[in-house]
Amino acid sequence: xxxxxxxxxxxxxxxxxxxxxxxxxxxxxxxxxxxxxxxxxxxxxxxxxxxxxxxxxxxxxxxxxxxxxxxxxxxxxxxxxxxxxxxxxxxxxxxxxxxxxxxxxxxxxxxxxxxxxxxxxxxxxxxxxxxxxxxxxxxxxxxxxxxxxxxxxxxxxxxxxxxxxxxxxxxxxxx
Amino acid sequence: xxxxxxxxxxxxxxxxxxxxxxxxxxxxxxxxxxxxxxxxxxxxxxxxxxxxxxxxxxxxxxxxxxxxxxxxxxxxxxxxxxx
Numbered sequence: 568x569x570x571x572x573x574x575x576x577x578x579x580x581x582x583x584x585x586x587x588x589x590x591x592x593x594x595x596x597x598x599x600x601x602x603x604x605x606x607x608x609x610x611x612x613x614x615x616x617x618x619x620x621x622x623x624x625x626x627x628x629x630x631x632x633x634x635x636x637x638x639x640x641x642x643x644x645x646x647x648x649x650x651x652x653x654x655x656x657x658x659x660x661x662x663x664x665x666x667x668x669x670x671x672x673x674x675x676x677x678x679x680x681x682x683x684x685x686x687x688x689x690x691x692x693x694x695x696x697x698x699x700x701x702x703x704x705x706x707x708x709x710x711x712x713x714x715x716x717x718x719x720x721x722x723x724x725x726x727x728x729x730x731x732x733x734x735x736x737x738x739x740x741x742x
Numbered sequence: 743x744x745x746x747x748x749x750x751x752x753x754x755x756x757x758x759x760x761x762x763x764x765x766x767x768x769x770x771x772x773x774x775x776x777x778x779x780x781x782x783x784x785x786x787x788x789x790x791x792x793x794x795x796x797x798x799x800x801x802x803x804x805x806x807x808x809x810x811x812x813x814x815x816x817x818x819x820x821x822x823x824x825x
Contacts, residue, residue: 581777583770590766598761612768615761619769620776679756682749701753733746 571635579626586623593636594619596703597643603702604647614650618643637712640705644713685735693728700725 571592577585597618602611621642629638686694692714699710711721 583773586769586773587766590769594761594765595758598765599758602759611759612762612765615765616769616772620772623773624776679752682752685749701750702756704754704758729746732749736746736749 572631575622575626575629575631575635578623579629586619589622589635589639590619593639596636596705597639600640600643600699600703600705601647603698605650610650614643614646617646621646633712634709637709640709641713681736681739682732685732685739688735689728689731692724693731696721696724697728697732 571589574585574589578589594615598611598615601614601618602608605611618639622639625642629635686697689697695714696710699705699713700707703710705713707721707725708718711718714721716724
């Protein structure tokens with residue numbers, strides 16, 4: 568943890584090798600966070616570049632109040648929100664993983680498309696919480712910090728998301 | 743709650759993607775351009791600052807401090823195109 572703070576302070580001094588180390592640690596999660604929201608490889612490429620350029624540019628303003636990973640994921644999350652605002656769209660997952668459908672459908676009674684359609688129907692805040700934890704695989708503590716919530720409120724939001732998802736999936740099953 | 747647990751298990755099996763290998767090189771190139779742009783901005787500011795300093799020194803040194811700046815330039819340089 569402390570090492571990453573040292574790395575960021577080296578980045579602030581213009582150390583490219585430190586930036587590379589930060590990139591090696593966090594690029595995969597940042598890339599997937601963007602890909603999970605837009606399902607566009609080229610956009611994920613561009614936005615990941617933007618995120619790390621922002622990290623380089625703003626590293627001098629990093630106060631060390633939070634973990635470096637939380638700070639970087641928040642930058643990535645804000646860029647995603649900007650892009651969504653620019654496109655004036657809400658998150659759509661339904662079509663995102665249709666290519667994976669064939670592989671996973673055989674082993675599970677609920678199809679991936681059904682789940683993602685159900686996730687699409689969640690409220691925006693519940694959708695974000697659910698996506699961060701179960702698709703982006705970010706810890707609940709970090710996700711709560713990214714969304715500027717306390718951990719208890721986040722756990723409650725995630726619980727509500729799971730309940731809503733359960734209801735939607737039961738309705739889908741019935742119909 | 744069984745369905746939701748199964749759904750989450752299914753979601754957790756989605757493989758995470760790896761960013762392309764050449765992505766960091768693109769970032770490094772953009773950092774390089776970013777720094778160069780930053781330097782060019784400073785260079786422009788310094789050049790403009792120097793230019794203005796030279797102009798002011800020239801006006802002050804010309805011993806025509808009582809003149810308006812426009813009068814100084816119009817008498818020393820043919821600003822209006824009159825012969």
